[in-house]
Amino acid sequence: MHLDRTAHAEDxxxxxxxxxxSHHAAAEVARRLQESGFTALVESEAWPSAAxxxxxxxxxxxxxxVVPASATATTPVRVFGAHSDSPGLVLKPQPSxxxxxxxxxxxxxxxxxxxxxxxDRELRLAGRLVLDDGSSVLADSxxxxxxxxxxxxxxxxxxxxxxxxxxxxTQPVWGLGAAASADLVGEIASTSGVDAxxxxxxxxxxxxxxxxxxxxxxxxxxASGRLDDLASVHAGVVAxxxxxxxxxxxxxxLAVFDHEEVGSASxxxxxxxxxxxxxxxxGIALGASPEExxxxxxxxxxxxxxxxxxxxxxxxxxxxxxxxxxxxxxxILKVNANQxxxxxxxxxxxxxxxxxxxxxxxxxxxxxxxVPCGSTIGPITATRLGIRTLDVGIPLLSMHSARELAGTSDxxxxxxxxxxxxxxxxxxSAAR
Numbered sequence: 001m002h003l004d005r006t007a008h009a010e011d012x013x014x015x016x017x018x019x020x021x022s023h024h025a026a027a028e029v030a031r032r033l034q035e036s037g038f039t040a041l042v043e044s045e046a047w048p049s050a051a052x053x054x055x056x057x058x059x060x061x062x063x064x065x066v067v068p069a070s071a072t073a074t075t076p077v078r079v080f081g082a083h084s085d086s087p088g089l090v091l092k093p094q095p096s097x098x099x100x101x102x103x104x105x106x107x108x109x110x111x112x113x114x115x116x117x118x119x120d121r122e123l124r125l126a127g128r129l130v131l132d133d134g135s136s137v138l139a140d141s142x143x144x145x146x147x148x149x150x151x152x153x154x155x156x157x158x159x160x161x162x163x164x165x166x167x168x169x170t171q172p173v174w175g176l177g178a179a180a181s182a183d184l185v186g187e188i189a190s191t192s193g194v195d196a197x198x199x200x201x202x203x204x205x206x207x208x209x210x211x212x213x214x215x216x217x218x219x220x221x222x223a224s225g226r227l228d229d230l231a232s233v234h235a236g237v238v239a240x241x242x243x244x245x246x247x248x249x250x251x252x253x254l255a256v257f258d259h260e261e262v263g264s265a266s267x268x269x270x271x272x273x274x275x276x277x278x279x280x281x282x283g284i285a286l287g288a289s290p291e292e293x294x295x296x297x298x299x300x301x302x303x304x305x306x307x308x309x310x311x312x313x314x315x316x317x318x319x320x321x322x323x324x325x326x327x328x329x330x331x332i333l334k335v336n337a338n339q340x341x342x343x344x345x346x347x348x349x350x351x352x353x354x355x356x357x358x359x360x361x362x363x364x365x366x367x368x369x370x371v372p373c374g375s376t377i378g379p380i381t382a383t384r385l386g387i388r389t390l391d392v393g394i395p396l397l398s399m400h401s402a403r404e405l406a407g408t409s410d411x412x413x414x415x416x417x418x419x420x421x422x423x424x425x426x427x428x429s430a431a432r
Contacts, residue, residue: 001419003412003416005219005409005411005412006214006219006408008408008411008412008415009212009214009222009411011234011238012222012230012234013211013212013213013224015028015032015230015233015237016212016224016225016226016227016230016234017211017212019084019226019230019233020124020126020140020205021060021126021127021140021204021205021207022059022084022085022127022205022258022259023127024126024138025060025062025084025233025256026057026059026060026084026256026258027057029084029233029237029254030062030064032237033053033237033240033241034055036053036241038054038064039053040054040055040056040057041056042056043277047281047285049285049287050067051067051071053066054067058268059258059268060084060258060259061256061257061268061269061274062084062254062256063253063254063275064240064254065077065251065252065254066240066243066248066251066252067251067282068248068249068250070247070249071251071286073286073288073293073296074292074295074296074299075249075250075251075286075296076301077250077251077252077253077296077297077301077387078251078252078253078302078303078421078422079255079300079302079303079387080236080252080253080254080255080302080418080421081255081256081270081275081302081304081305081377082232082235082236082254082256082305082306082377083233083257083258083260083264083306084229084256084258085110085111085258085259085260085262086207086225086226086228086229087112087113087114087261088110088111088113088206088207088402089108089109089113089118089205090107090108090110090203090204091106091107091125091127091206092106092107092108094106095107095185096179096182096183096184096185097171097179098173098177098178098179101176101177101178102173102175102176103173103174103176103177103182104171104172105125105145105173105184107170107171109170110262111261111400112400113401113402114398114402115164116162117401117402118170118402119147119148120147120148120149121147121208121209121402122143122144122145122208122209122210123143123144123145123147123172123206123207123208123209124145124206124207124208125140125141125184125188125204125207126139126140126141126204126207127139127203127204127205128204129188129189129192129194129201129204130199130200130201130202130203131199131200132198132199132200137192137194139188139194139202140191141187141191142191142209144174144187145173145174145206146172146173146174147170147171148173172206185199185202186199188204207225207226208225208226208402210225210403212224212225214408220328220409221406222406222408223403223404224403224406225402225403225404226404227307227396227404227406228306228396228399228404229306229307231307231394231406231414232305232306232394233256234415235305235414235415236256236305236418236422238418238419239423240252240422242423243419248423250300252422253275253278253279253422255274255275255278255381257269257274257275257377260376260377264380270377271380275384275385276384279385280293297385297386297387298386300388301350301387301388301389302378302381302385302388302389303390303418303421304342304376304378304389304390305393305418306334306377306378306393307393307394307395307399307404307406308325308332308394309325309365309395309397310325310327310395310407311324311325318368319371320366320367320368321368323364325363325364325365325395326363326395327395328407328408329361329363329407329410330361330362330363330409330413331362331363331392331394331410331413332363332364332394333348333351333362333363333364333365333390333391333392334364334365334376334391334393335364335366336373340372340374340375341375341376341378341390341391342378342379342382342389342391343378343390346388347388347389347390351390351392351417354420355420357424358416358420359416360413360417360420361413363395365393365395376391378390378391392414392417393414394406394407394410394414
């Protein structure tokens, strides 16, 4: 598998632009994989028992898999896991607000965004509208909102420290006029070609309207919104699309979950039953007994892929003094003694084997003891399924910003490692 660094980053920019919300991301994953020969299934209908390439969407999550012709009741799975949501602002009920001649959007903070990074950017409002017949329509306003910062002339001490009030100072503007006669949801419905009178519910989030951009000396950098975690989702989609699967010794699975940034506790989150449901139905299609399913799980792997921290040149004291990953030096293996990441000795050996198979150099990430790290879908998946799991990703700067910074070569290398994991033969790798 060969990937051009620039073309791959531009394709990621296309992917992010098409995925301003988790619902759009799930739809874009499904669209791309269907173009690669995957068949979309419906959870409420019977699923085929034949080998093949399949996918299913649940709200803002999507799972896709390749069942080889050689699969049996005890064939293990290899799951490449990621998430479709990102920190930001979510539209509240009765969102049409405003004052003093300005129209504003009532929003709620979602996850842990760097709030200051959302200032003075053109924002999209995107997600789904639910209609009176129960159907859903994807909606995207394009550039519509902005969260304007107070001028320095009115806040002379702003450069000494800015702390936004999460309620009063995070409500973006989207127009001029009287709030009493405004209809923001109706505006979105009109943009999406929907009769506003038919809208009965909505799930809408903000996203940076600017396209991802390659820049820096020798084009080493890539900046974009939602790299956490669409960079991993994109890597998984490209890698799974390359899996032939005809005589593989495992079922290759891409699992993209929603709601990771708020704890994963939903029907489409990693703490919910989605992946377990899909794996159970794959086992049923292969005629697996309960014991055979447990045997398959015991031989299976999950690679949880999410972003991690590059050492920051302006804040080196925030990082471990020895283990210091940097952009452009390869994907990272994430380690934490307190199981915020699941990587252990066997997982480390397996990852280095897949990276060697892909011709990729990997870095290690561990937190400074004084700066506790976050977590991922890895511990949740391992706990829920009992599957051997490790945590990887790419290093970033500006994590949880409206616009994050990655290395273009790391994007390629993560995809190559994912392809080795999903498509490789476990009998000849360190994954045994």
